[in-house]
Amino acid sequence: MRAVSANPQPLLPGVEHLQAVLDALFDAVITIDREFVITSFNRAAEELTGRPRSEAVGQHCFEVLRTDDCCTQDRCPLTVALQTGRELDTREVVIPVHGNGQTRVEIAFRPLRGPDGDILGGVETFRTVRAAAESPPTAEPPPGLTFLEAMERRAIEEVLQRTGWNRTVASRELGISRITLWRKMRRLGIRPMR
Numbered sequence: 640m641r642a643v644s645a646n647p648q649p650l651l652p653g654v655e656h657l658q659a660v661l662d663a664l665f666d667a668v669i670t671i672d673r674e675f676v677i678t679s680f681n682r683a684a685e686e687l688t689g690r691p692r693s694e695a696v697g698q699h700c701f702e703v704l705r706t707d708d709c710c711t712q713d714r715c716p717l718t719v720a721l722q723t724g725r726e727l728d729t730r731e732v733v734i735p736v737h738g739n740g741q742t743r744v745e746i747a748f749r750p751l752r753g754p755d756g757d758i759l760g761g762v763e764t765f766r767t768v769r770a771a772a773e774s775p776p777t778a779e780p781p782p783g784l785t786f787l788e789a790m791e792r793r794a795i796e797e798v799l800q801r802t803g804w805n806r807t808v809a810s811r812e813l814g815i816s817r818i819t820l821w822r823k824m825r826r827l828g829i830r831p832m833r
Contacts, residue, residue: 661682671700671763677699720761729746734765742767784827792828795823
């Protein structure tokens with residue numbers, strides 16, 4: 640049996656490690672300081688908004704996201720999260736996609752706390768809300784999936800739908816081989832409805 644390290648080291652040093660982790664997430668994630676300035680912007684946020692990280696970081700969140708709630712302090716969810724220190728329920732909003740219209744997203748907000756418990760800023764996660772007509776329905780999942788299997792199924796379906804059910808592109812995005820993807824699809828009951 641292998642010995643477990645008492646002090647595991649990150650795969651990359653400091654900030655690079657954190658950015659690599661954020662970029663590996665399927666959901667768009669941005670962090671914002673107390674002045675509403677964007678301090679990090681992951682790859683999924685770039686894809687969803689159509690804005691490169693280099694343009695978004697350092698800008699106010701309301702300049703990048705520009706939702707209806709952004710410019711009214713009493714409706715801005717991040718303002719409420721920073722004032723109350725509470726995580727807020729997910730809500731749907733419409734954001735502009737840079738140079739490509741707009742899209743409906745679900746956004747969740749959480750305050751970001753320092754080691755002493757003080758609120759340093761906030762974290763926003765968001766994902767596209769797909770209309771039923773936009774993505775083909777999939778077959779019913781097999782009965783008895785565990786919670787983790789159901790989450791894995793959902794993540795794989797999202798990537799397949801986003802890539803137009805191209806298994807080669809989807810497997811590359813998921814970081815697995817095509818055959819592994821095929822096996823997971825079979826085991827989890829993933830197939831588009833005809």
